[in-house]
Amino acid sequence: MARAMWIWMQAGTTLDTAALVAHVDAQRVGEAFVSVPWTGPDAETHRCVAALRGRGVRVAALGGDPAWTSGSDAVTWLQRATASFLFDAVHLDIEPWTRRDWAGRERELLAGLERTVKDVAGRTALPVEVDLSPWLADAYPDEFGRIVRRADRVALMAYRDRAADVLAISAAARAIVARVGKPCRIGVDVLPSEAPAETFADDGRAVLERELAAIEAALAGARAFAGTAIHDYDHWRALA
Template identity: 40%
Template sequence: MDGAGTAATLRATWLWRTGLEPRQVTNFTTVHGVGEVFLAIPWVGPTPAVLDTLEALTRRGVRVSALGGSPEWASRPSLAAEWARRLAGYAFCAVHLDVEPWTSRSWPGHEVTYLARLAKLTAFLRARTGLPTEIDLPSWIAVRHGPAFRQVAAEADAVTVLAYRDRASAILNAAEEARAILTMLGRHYRLGVETRASREGAHVTFFQEGRRAMERELNAVTSTIGEEATFDGIAIHDLDGWRQLPN
């Protein structure tokens, strides 16, 4: 796959490790048709390494979103505001939130409260940064907490639905409820898949199957729903894991 393509065929990826050489990153994104990188921004703000990667990707025509998040941001939006303040003046096209309050110890029994806070945080950061804001949401949130999923999605410009499965049919089945809600809201979305080893089992990641199997299954997903107006393609977690997949 080369760098040309429609929104639905272009890939996105998370880049958490910012120590890679910019040339390594740009070569990989060009070869694999990556149209957007969610680039992790440390708490202290963009470092020289981050800025070098941002510049190299932008020069290649790849969109770069500022990636950040912590479970405590849902309860303490002032922390998110402090992080976002350090983005000012840099050429990020959007903010990409990976807050994950469901990993908090106090999540059980307080799910709806946490998701309501996440919705408020999303709206808050959109207003604070003036940038489009996309958020990661696991597909199971839509199944177990549909109204709360809708509340969060309504405050975002787009959603990455984490549908971590290793077969096209399973990816689409996992994301079915989320896709229905997002379509009803008119929200653009991507489907996220995993390439790293997972404690949840082999069925949630392409770690064991490798790159060719992943391409086959993701192409099947895109062939099935690629014509949907709000589908913006596949997001692959993450660039490091993707690079290390066997062929």
């Protein structure tokens, strides 16, 4: 099964397209979420998308900010990101649970995320995917379900470094997604972290491959399972 990955384009840096193509080929990447600046695609965005398309990779415009639970910033970004018809989809990474004012406003902010996904989906014909942390399904199942209904697809950021733990923490979220009838990816992390059980950064590529294979095998028969995704490209490529 082809895998997906997040690509965060760093301002002022030049993309090594040869390394990107080699990684895509070696790691069976079938889709990439490519970050798009607030002002819209720049020259490096175009180079990245062209390199990916040259290898048959489906490309989504990636964007988000925890503040996008209110106002029209998400729609403004969407219109700029998709104006040049570069992308096959839109991928939102908003994560209001990372806000400093999250505590005490949880349901309000999740309702804002639902509205944002609804607004973005209503302004584009492209499929819209949203990143969600699976623990939200345990703590706020109704709000979680309503956000899932607004999206075309979900990426569950099930950040653990063993397949059994990934499957365990995502179980409730996967059940809701399946009931709603939307596809979902299982995302894992390779960024260095103070919580080593949440990332493969300290485990290495062999362990990552072993655990991804176990996740894919365990979920192969699940109708809603749309594959795995790795966060992110730069750290995945550098993984020992």
